[in-house]
Amino acid sequence: MNLYDRYLLPLLIDAGCGLKDFQALRALLLPQATGAVLEIGIGTGRNLPFYDPARVSSLQGLDPAGQMHRKAQARAKAAGLEVELIALSAEQIPAPDASYDTVVCTFTLCTIPAPVTALREMRRVLKTGGKLLFCEHGRAPEAPVQRWQDRLTPWWKPIAGGCHLNRDVRAMLSAGGFVPTQIESSYLSGPKPLVYVTRGVAVAA
Numbered sequence: 001m002n003l004y005d006r007y008l009l010p011l012l013i014d015a016g017c018g019l020k021d022f023q024a025l026r027a028l029l030l031p032q033a034t035g036a037v038l039e040i041g042i043g044t045g046r047n048l049p050f051y052d053p054a055r056v057s058s059l060q061g062l063d064p065a066g067q068m069h070r071k072a073q074a075r076a077k078a079a080g081l082e083v084e085l086i087a088l089s090a091e092q093i094p095a096p097d098a099s100y101d102t103v104v105c106t107f108t109l110c111t112i113p114a115p116v117t118a119l120r121e122m123r124r125v126l127k128t129g130g131k132l133l134f135c136e137h138g139r140a141p142e143a144p145v146q147r148w149q150d151r152l153t154p155w156w157k158p159i160a161g162g163c164h165l166n167r168d169v170r171a172m173l174s175a176g177g178f179v180p181t182q183i184e185s186s187y188l189s190g191p192k193p194l195v196y197v198t199r200g201v202a203v204a205a
Helices: 003-017 020-032 066-079 115-125 143-159 169-175
Strands: 035-040 056-062 084-086 100-106 126-137 178-187 196-204
Touching (some): 020 126
Parallel strands (some): 035 056, 056 084
Antiparallel strands (some): 178 196
């Protein structure tokens, strides 16, 4: 790991993911998490202040970027939560089938090397009737914005932790074996290629 990835990238990701529009979406989504919860790509723990501790019986966070875990632990403590952090990517979740009531995935599918494989793993570890809470930026509906996303992604990935701007969130959910029960998409404030966001709740197909 180079010095940029170890020291500067976590600061940039934490700042970007803490923008007002992103935080507002977390505040709408995260209180719906219940029971045994697995958060994919927990990063620096930006979601943690928005969980309802009274509704969460256990919380595990999966993220290969171990250099971010210290900040996540601090945020968990401030939120009155206990979290177990696991330094792995989501393509192989170290849990038996049907282990979790809720899986949370926010602003993460853009960076996972094999996102559909990861989604199939999320589906595997969800209990019957369990739910996936998701909020992801990705491919915009307009062709001119899509072209810019395709142009920018090769340059954006090295400076943004492997982030792809042009992944189709709805298509990935379907390929991963999920059916949305709630879903909506819109632009947040900012450059259009970066801020087309799809969020909602999904269950196993």
